[in-house]
Amino acid sequence: MDQVTIENCDEKVQLLPAINDDYGGVVVELKEHMESDVFLTLLKTSMSQWTSQGKKGVWIKLPIHLVNLVETTVKEGFWYHHAERDYLMLVNWIPKTTSTIPLNASHRVGVGAIVLNDKREMLVVQEKSGFSRGTGIWKIPTGIVEVGEDISEGVVREVKEETGIDTEFIEVLAFRQCHKVFFGKSDLFFVCMMRPLSFDIQIQELEIEAAQWMPLEEVEAQPFAQKPDSLMNHIMKLCKAKVEKNYSGFTPHPVTSFLSDSPNYIYFNRKDLN
Amino acid sequence: MDQVTIENCDEKVQLLPAINDDYGGVVVELKEHMESDVFLTLLKTSMSQWTSQGKKGVWIKLPIHLVNLVETTVKEGFWYHHAERDYLMLVNWIPKTTSTIPLNASHRVGVGAIVLNDKREMLVVQEKSGFSRGTGIWKIPTGIVEVGEDISEGVVREVKEETGIDTEFIEVLAFRQCHKVFFGKSDLFFVCMMRPLSFDIQIQELEIEAAQWMPLEEVEAQPFAQKPDSLMNHIMKLCKAKVEKNYSGFTPHPVTSFLSDSPNYIYFNRKDLN
Numbered sequence: 038m039d040q041v042t043i044e045n046c047d048e049k050v051q052l053l054p055a056i057n058d059d060y061g062g063v064v065v066e067l068k069e070h071m072e073s074d075v076f077l078t079l080l081k082t083s084m085s086q087w088t089s090q091g092k093k094g095v096w097i098k099l100p101i102h103l104v105n106l107v108e109t110t111v112k113e114g115f116w117y118h119h120a121e122r123d124y125l126m127l128v129n130w131i132p133k134t135t136s137t138i139p140l141n142a143s144h145r146v147g148v149g150a151i152v153l154n155d156k157r158e159m160l161v162v163q164e165k166s167g168f169s170r171g172t173g174i175w176k177i178p179t180g181i182v183e184v185g186e187d188i189s190e191g192v193v194r195e196v197k198e199e200t201g202i203d204t205e206f207i208e209v210l211a212f213r214q215c216h217k218v219f220f221g222k223s224d225l226f227f228v229c230m231m232r233p234l235s236f237d238i239q240i241q242e243l244e245i246e247a248a249q250w251m252p253l254e255e256v257e258a259q260p261f262a263q264k265p266d267s268l269m270n271h272i273m274k275l276c277k278a279k280v281e282k283n284y285s286g287f288t289p290h291p292v293t294s295f296l297s298d299s300p301n302y303i304y305f306n307r308k309d310l311n
Numbered sequence: 312m313d314q315v316t317i318e319n320c321d322e323k324v325q326l327l328p329a330i331n332d333d334y335g336g337v338v339v340e341l342k343e344h345m346e347s348d349v350f351l352t353l354l355k356t357s358m359s360q361w362t363s364q365g366k367k368g369v370w371i372k373l374p375i376h377l378v379n380l381v382e383t384t385v386k387e388g389f390w391y392h393h394a395e396r397d398y399l400m401l402v403n404w405i406p407k408t409t410s411t412i413p414l415n416a417s418h419r420v421g422v423g424a425i426v427l428n429d430k431r432e433m434l435v436v437q438e439k440s441g442f443s444r445g446t447g448i449w450k451i452p453t454g455i456v457e458v459g460e461d462i463s464e465g466v467v468r469e470v471k472e473e474t475g476i477d478t479e480f481i482e483v484l485a486f487r488q489c490h491k492v493f494f495g496k497s498d499l500f501f502v503c504m505m506r507p508l509s510f511d512i513q514i515q516e517l518e519i520e521a522a523q524w525m526p527l528e529e530v531e532a533q534p535f536a537q538k539p540d541s542l543m544n545h546i547m548k549l550c551k552a553k554v555e556k557n558y559s560g561f562t563p564h565p566v567t568s569f570l571s572d573s574p575n576y577i578y579f580n581r582k583d584l585n
Contacts, residue, residue: 043396060440061442090313098367101385101390101391102529104381104385104386105381105382107378107382108378108379108381108382109382111375111378112378115377116375116396116397117394117395117396117397117398118396119393119394119395119397119494120391120392120394120399121391121393121415121495122390122391122392123390123391124391125391125394125399126394126494135517137517137518138453139493140419140455140457140458141395141416141496142415142416142417142418142419142494142496143416143418143419143420143457144416144417144418144419144420144456144499145414145416145417145418146417146418146497146499153510158566166333166334179422179508181413181414183355183414183417183493183496184414184417184418184490184496184497185490185495185497186490187488188488209579210579210580211561211577211578212486212561212577212578213568213575213576213577213578214461214462214575214578215460215568215575216458216459216460216575219413219414220393220400221395221458221459222416222458223416223420223458223459225418225420225499243318243409243411264567266565266566266567267566267567268567268568268577271564271566271577271579274584275579276585278583278584282583282584284361284580284583284584284585285559285580286579286580287485287486287561290545291539291540291541292487292540292541292545293538293541293542294487294489294542301487301488301489301490302488303485303486303487303542303545304485304486304487304488305484305485305545305549305560306484306485306559306560306580308559309552309556309557309559310548310549310552310556310558
């Protein structure tokens with residue numbers, strides 16, 4: 038049902054279907070095809086109704102097959118909030134007060150895996166694209182965590198995909214935040230200590246040029262790892278501190294949340310807490 | 312200039328203006344008004360050209376004032392990649408191979424501030440909205456980090472905005488990841504230890520109901536903080552471990568990056584590294 042009829046001062050008014058949110062606003066999620074002139078009439082009537090009801094934020098979610106309604110929505114004063122492959126979310130703010138519309142997702146989450154075998158060799162790769170392409174640089178396996186994926190899962194998946202090696206997540210040794218890395222968005226990169234569960238390398242041809250187990254000292258000796266303030270220099274120091282000096286990173290523990298029903302994890306320095 | 316003419320086999324062909332990206336694709340960023348029929352012709356010709364050149368990803372960035380071109384772009388096979396308030400990014404993948412189009416931003420980054428004065432009192436607030444509204448719960452000041460903002464800056468800003476208290480960032484004690492918290496996106500929440508630089512509370516009327524310095528034991532005694540697996544229970548334990556047991560969190564250090572020219576920070580356990 039893509040429109041609703043309500044009783045209003047003894048006359049029937051056609052409105053867009055909307056549900057109230059927890060912040061005094063309404064959310065409209067259209068699903069079925071609608072002509073833009075029909076939509077325009079419903080939108081104008083609905084906006085009047087919501088304004089008289091003192092509603093604040095108005096959200097309109099348009100699946101990509103309703104792209105014919107985007108122009109009309111924008112011309113009625115809405116702006117883009119966010120988009121995913123199959124929908125566009127538009128928003129409007131009715132009151133005269135400052136908008137409290139929440140911000141869009143701002144960060145991509147990356148992971149890097151430190152995987153050492155018992156000969157003090159590190160699992161390293163050469164990539165087919167990105168900054169290190171064609172440079173001969175050997176780096177740790179890295180990747181991007183997917184929406185809905187735990188950091189500790191994402192890093193296991195990426196190591197497996199790139200190198201074929203099975204690993205177990207141990208802890209986060211460090212994280213790095215940086216900005217304006219893609220489309221103006223920011224990036225959080227988690228350096229993870231992993232325990233290998235298998236040792237035979239099978240590279241992923243699409244992204245990886247080569248992979249090997251390389252002695253720690255050789256990895257460290259590469260010029261780009263020698264640069265004192267570089268990320269790789271820190272990664273090597275953290276790796277050696279973990280192996281030689283009992284460095285404590287953050288380990289995950291299940292935690293309950295008001296925000297989500299699924300199990301969540303809090304990562305902290307367990308050694309120091311106990 | 313929103314179109315280009317190139318020489319092609321002795322005839323002039325009108326194409327959309329495009330720049331090559333580092334991954335074998337092209338990026339079109341339109342700025343000036345264009346009728347959709349003119350755009351359609353240029354897009355079809357350009358796609359043929361790019362296909363014959365072996366281009367991979369095709370990105371079209373449409374500012375919101377060019378909303379009239381969105382429908383045409385989608386009907387030519389493009390889909391949404393992401394959107395911000397003032398533009399929509401659409402994308403297409405020409406080859407038959409699997410798309411390597413990068414993922415959209417997946418996480419929102421939140422911060423929570425542990426601020427203690429020298430009487431072992433904690434800075435706590437009651438919020439006007441969200442899960443704790445109307446519950447009488449006293450919680451730590453929290454907020455969302457903005458795009459381009461360091462975690463260590465964002466938490467100082469949020470404490471100042473909500474309570475008027477100036478603080479200095481000390482370290483990240485822990486972080487919590489959870490999923491599907493808003494529009495299907497994930498959330499990373501950093502628990503930060505702060506040192507207060509001022510003590511007179513001035514609450515922000517829009518979001519905050521009340522704020523006070525409350526004895527640690529009283530904060531801890533609240534039922535929601537007593538729940539063993541709750542985030543607040545962990546926060547209180549971490550706070551006491553920091554004050555009483557020399558708990559080490561992660562502190563930020565500048566680091567260089569291939570990804571960004573601006574200064575970045577890596578956060579790690581400095582005590583254990585040295």
